[in-house]
Each structure stands twice: as C-alpha cells, then as structure tokens.
Amino acid sequence: xxxxxxxxxxxxxxxxxxxxxxxxxxxxxxxxxxxxxxxxxxxxxxxxxxxxxxxxxxxxxxxxxxxxxxxxxxxxxxxxxxxxxxxxxxxxxxxxxxxxxxxxxxxxxxxxxxxxxxxxxxxxxxxxxxxxxxxxxxxxxxxxxxxxxxxxxxxxxxxxxx
Amino acid sequence: xxxxxxxxxxxxxxxxxxxxxxxxxxxxxxxxxxxxxxxxxxxxxxxxxxxxxxxxxxxxxxxxxxxxxxxxxxxxxxxxxxxxxxxxxxxxxxxxxxxxxxxxxxxxxxxx
Numbered sequence: 099x100x101x102x103x104x105x106x107x108x109x110x111x112x113x114x115x116x117x118x119x120x121x122x123x124x125x126x127x128x129x130x131x132x133x134x135x136x137x138x139x140x141x142x143x144x145x146x147x148x149x150x151x152x153x154x155x156x157x158x159x160x161x162x163x164x165x166x167x168x169x170x171x172x173x174x175x176x177x178x179x180x181x182x183x184x185x186x187x188x189x190x191x192x193x194x195x196x197x198x199x200x201x202x203x204x205x206x207x208x209x210x211x212x213x214x215x216x217x218x219x220x221x222x223x224x225x226x227x228x229x230x231x232x233x234x235x236x237x238x239x240x241x242x243x244x245x246x247x248x249x250x251x252x253x254x255x256x257x258x259x260x
Numbered sequence: 261x262x263x264x265x266x267x268x269x270x271x272x273x274x275x276x277x278x279x280x281x282x283x284x285x286x287x288x289x290x291x292x293x294x295x296x297x298x299x300x301x302x303x304x305x306x307x308x309x310x311x312x313x314x315x316x317x318x319x320x321x322x323x324x325x326x327x328x329x330x331x332x333x334x335x336x337x338x339x340x341x342x343x344x345x346x347x348x349x350x351x352x353x354x355x356x357x358x359x360x361x362x363x364x365x366x367x368x369x370x371x372x
Contacts, residue, residue: 118323174278174305177298181285190294190355192348194366213337214304219297220337221344229366231293231344 100151105136155258162254169215169250176217180233191235192221195228195244197252204255211251218247268317275309278302291355292347300340307332 113128114120180187199205209220209228217233230247285298308329315325348364 112327115323115327170301170305173301177285177301178278178281181281181288181298181302186288186290188289188294190291192293192354192364209341210334210337213300213341214333215301217297219293219300219344220341221293221348224366227366231297233294233297 102136102140104151105140106132109135158254158257162258165250165254166211166215169211173215173217177233180217187234189234189236190231192229192231193235193247194240195230195248196226196240197228197248198226199252199255204258208248208251208255211255212247264319265317268313268315270313271316272310272313275306275311275313278306278309282306292352293344293354296340296344296347300336304332304336 109132110128113132117124117128197205197208199208205223209223212218212228212230213220219231219233220228221231222229228248232247236246279302282299282302285302286295289295289298311325311329315322
C-alpha cells in the first residue's frame, strides 16, 4: 500500500513537471496513466516498500538533497583542484566498506551518492560490502574507509529507508 | 528580463567550465578508473549548472529542465558505476600509483 502511494505521488509529480499544465482534463489523464503504470509495475517491484514515512524520515527526505548537493559541489571543486595542479595529487585505491542498510532502494541511493561525491566511485556491491574506488585514499582498512565514506550519508538514509 | 539573461548566461558559462575541467581530467588521469571519476563528477555539476542557467534565462522551461536534471542525477552515477565494474571485471589494470585493491584480494580469496 505504502509502495503504491509513494510510487503514485512520485510519478504524478513527474507528470506535472512534464506537462507543466494544471488544466483539469490533463490532471485526470495524468492520474489514469499513473494509476495504470503503478498497477502494472508496483506489484512485482515493491521499490518503496521499505521507505519510512514518520516525521523524522520526512524531515530527512527534505534535508538529504541539501546535504547531497553540498557534497556534490565540494566533490567538483576537489576534482577540479586535482586535475589542475601540475603534480596530479592522487593516491588511488579500491577499498572495501560495509553498509548497515538493508533495503535495495537505500543501497541504490547510497551507491549513487558515493559515486557523485568527493573522489569516490562505487565499483561493486557484494552482500554487505561495497567496493569503492577512492581517488585519494586516506585509509585502506575497512573501518577507516567506512567511517570516512559511508557514515555521512548512511546517517540520513538509515532513517529514510532502513 | 535582460538581467535574468545575463545571470543565466553566467551560470551556464560556469557550468561549461566544469565540463571543460572534466574533459581535462579525462586527458590527465592515469588510468580508466580515475578518468571515470573525473568524467562523472565534473560533468554532473557542469550539466546541472548549464541547465540551471537556461532555466534562469527562460523560466518557462524550468519544469522540463528539472526533469532533465533529475534524470542526469539518477543515471550518471549508475552508468559510471557499471563502466567501472565492467572495467574491473575484465581486468583492466589500475595505475601503478594505486595503493590497494581490496576487490581483487576479495575475488582471489573467493576463488581459492
């Protein structure tokens, strides 16, 4: 049920952005299309089944994009600095980190966020382990790497997706 | 109106500067994985700023530009991840400056 409602809200938001029109016939058409899509796809793919909708989770859903955008901008200046400096200051490594997230959508968000932020790129996920290519590895052991790469996002994603 | 066009233009130019840095990164980085890193991050923010600049100059296009930005934010990391995964899977070597490769250790341990 929760999966249906969240899917429909998201798809209807997408419809509103695409149509950019609030006329009643268009809204009704959008609702029918969204309903059919959710009916066809949500039964077998409960993507949002694990999402939490308590007040704290809702607040974090709003805060998370801000945290993420800040990390994205910092990532860009960081990579720009490395690319431009003549000595090319990189210390690359593939490190292993562990995640405490269980839901597939939570892990997807975590892996995507890691890929888009400072010098880290998710290479592989196996079980609870994420293998991450790190452009400037300050710690190659599993605990140190987990602490510096994953914690910042996991704090929010844990509340939202569990 | 005029001011919106100027601000939008400046934001778009900053975005294209990031795209330029991304291209430069692809040339300068020593191996495939580091190139993917430079390619992913700079192009994400670059494209984002570029589209935002267009949105400031032409506010009527904002909803569709928002869809484009979301699409890039969700697809760009996935494609980079798949490229890196495939590269590691077929055994493309990391640069000699690499300090650790836990994934290869993990795979070798699993094979033994």
